[in-house]
Amino acid sequence: MTTPVHIVKFGSGILDDPVKREAALRQMQASAHNIILVHGGGARAGELSARLGLETVKHDGRRVTDADTLEVVVMVYAGLINKQLVAELQALGLDALGLSGADMDILRARRRPPQPIDFGFVGDVERVNAGALEILLRRGVTPVICALTHDGAGQLLNTNADTIAAEIAAALAPQRPCCLSYCFELPGVLHDLGDVGSLIGELDAAEYARLKQEGRIHRGMLPKLDNAFAAHAAGVNSVNICAYEALHDALNGERVGTTIV
């Protein structure tokens, strides 16, 4: 089985805007490739937390997930956003199946140790069930995976969606050609956040280290790029960060956005 698989991560800006979301899903529809869609939904989770009077606590840009916040992210990621994406993909003729990491034991994680910072119910991926994903892909199913894992003992855990996308790509890479695209609203990684013409077409580890040291990579881009480089190092054939409008070209193997080299 050597058909390529594309792991696509959608950012919140796409998920929360019906017009952009439909445009992005249509790019998936137009492609004949096997796709695994990965998403979080932090913005909507933050909104629901606020409506429920829950305080959002972050360390270093990462959400602390107490028991109430876990309920919120489970409702928003696995419920609201996941099922909306699945229903919309079904309407476009793709046989979508929404999954958390607990479903079919797709993503097993270990709760992050409480030292030095207690992030609460946050999990670090320990194992991707590549076999289960292969079964679904072979049946023509499009898995839609939200940013939740489980510990195998009945506890759901909150896990960064960028990391999940990278881990899945790395786990499937030994079995077939594997491409990873982080899709969002900008053309890719920019030298100057205010200038969409300043796209970095290719980024290697040395250049990334230099730009990081100089503080020239936007803070929000760091986890995405760290995950992108990890996937590239793990043997994922193609890793890029691109605009959702360029997704169809990316799926067709064209160089778009920022390619990790």
Place this chain on the structure above:
Amino acid sequence: MTTPVHIVKFGSGILDDPVKREAALRQMQASAHNIILVHGGGARAGELSARLGLETVKHDGRRVTDADTLEVVVMVYAGLINKQLVAELQALGLDALGLSGADMDILRARRRPPQPIDFGFVGDVERVNAGALEILLRRGVTPVICALTHDGAGQLLNTNADTIAAEIAAALAPQRPCCLSYCFELPGVLHDLGDVGSLIGELDAAEYARLKQEGRIHRGMLPKLDNAFAAHAAGVNSVNICAYEALHDALNGERVGTTIV
């Protein structure tokens, strides 16, 4: 393929109590049978609606689902309750997979006409994708299906969980022996709601019609029994209404609770 399949519906009283829920899930674990678990979650959805300041409107005991309420039931049914059940079943060694009706196009529905009463985003099941369920069962997967359907055009719809359980049982019955159990906190249908010793062991259509006419069936039991009789008429081999503590016996083919004859 003639292995029987058991469709089990859990009531809110089981879903919302961790001790009862664990007991019920352990009864499933102890059985070697193929099981499809169906659930709603109206009580939790009502709670969340109240916390969000949404008004719950009911006609004849049935919830009117406006756009905000649909978001709530999607979050609670497909998110909170479904993923909790899936994680807990995985911990018990069952390979659970949570599904809404949109996932793998399992349950296609038509939005209920707004006359005489506009129930909002409520769907009546038009088609069960028995083929997709068969594929999952053959792979040893335990589907956990929440009370949501979709219209095939991108719209999720709220659908009664008792009805979904009956529709699934009726759709699978032509393919293999099929049993349907409505599990809740009472021993079955009672002559006298205050007396658990007044269990009706067998109920046929004539007796049901008589008891209904005399107003001796509790209002909340009517949709369950209407669905139970519909499934029985559609060829489902065994239909019963029983306590969750009796589920293991029910799965083993023993007569427990109220059996529809």
